Amino acid sequence: MINSPNSLAGGSVLVVGGARGLGAAVVRGLVGVGAQVAVIDHESDAVEGLDVTAGVALVRADLRDQQALAKAYEEVDQLLPPPRAVINAVALPSGDEASVEMTESTWRGQVDVNLTGIFWSCQQAGQRMLRRGGGSIVNFSSLSGIQVSRTHRSAPYHAAKAGVNALTRALAAEWGDRGIRVNAVAPGAFVGAAPAGLHGGDEERRRQDDARLATSVPLRRLGVPDELVATVLFLASDDSSYTTGETLVVDGGRVVEID
């Protein structure tokens, strides 16, 4: 349960990638604290789990394209005051792919969304926050930006997410003197939030993976989406006003241990 109104109440917040999964959970959490929310996403006509009466505008865009994303942001400009926070809930999942056979298009597909797409969104958000005199950007990184997954091989996913962590630091350093904070979250495994491609559509494999994590992670369970949303809202709001350039890991302790 996300407690207490905070600096986000009554302010506008943009969630890129907010139509489904953890991004949609962030949207619901923001609505819950009284923020005015808009979503940019590449697909979907509605935000998962959210009533249409919540008044969240959804603009479609392919964030790999700098110009397309700029246009989407301009559409949002017509709908809301300049955002005080932008959440880039962007994480195109990879399957389990051998690097030596990987095609160029698979490599690029990962890097173009998970690194480049986040950069374009940060650029658009940064332009507006520089004019506005401040704001907070929260990027979705990954455990794979910090350590290597033993179960899901994807060289470009790891590279892109480590790139997001460094990008987060670089933008925090560049824009900090003008009131903009930039942070990232690295989510572990959350109930119901396993990305679509992660287990190749194999339900049994997903169940086994969840069961394995529930017994091995130090906190002995998967996370509940609200637990990630709480961290995102913390970073987006003034509650974290002296925190910038950081990647917060929310994983139940998963990356801490090895066998």
Place this chain on the structure above:
Amino acid sequence: MLDILQSLSGRNVVVVGGARGMGAEIAASFREAGSQVVVIDRLESGPGDTDFVHADVADAAQVRSAFDKVDDVFDTIHHVVNTVGVAGEVGPAELMSASEWSSMVDINLSGQFWVCQEAAKRMLPNGYGSIVLFSSLAGHRCVRGQRHAHYNATKAAVMALGQALAQEWGPHGIRVNTIAPGSHSTEIVREMWNHDEEALNRRYAKAIGGTPLGRVARAEEVAPLTLFLASDAAAFITGQVIVPDGGRGLGFD
């Protein structure tokens, strides 16, 4: 105790980006150790390069055909070093163009991957090989006032790439490590500062002031580390990032 230089004698080495700067120093050092060296570069070959293949690493097809040409020279590849990296343009992130961003990603990140793929295709059947990638201290730390977010991002990405590939290919006898140098006095740095000597000297003064060893690296100083990581002296070292920066990245003000 294993003699690094002796273990490299007779080995087949590919140095990508070996036409000038650190790459050229590394190629020369491998030759001094008795290795056979083929250099791949998009620039013209240097005076010492007897085996040279022209390719731009940003283009996966050129990397593939470059390695096909290496196959004409080497029936086995033991060690591959990729020193290629560009500095790009210094400038505010909020104004960075699509072409500036994608050029940086194509050369500094994707190019490293294409080289690794081609290296691994040849090393996997032998169950033996080592790869050394080049990143930068900038992947870990931002330099105050140095606005090149894309450079920092791609350099961090290369570190993670090296680790992911080390994890994947370790069971097949291939090691992958990354060198992330700090300040060094080579051409790439001059490019980074648009050849503005005054700004460069001010920048160097700050860098040196913050470096425990009190100077920037010379181009040839990275070669011993490269040879070590490539060689069997580092046979149990994989997935590592080593930062030869004179200690610059350690402190905070």
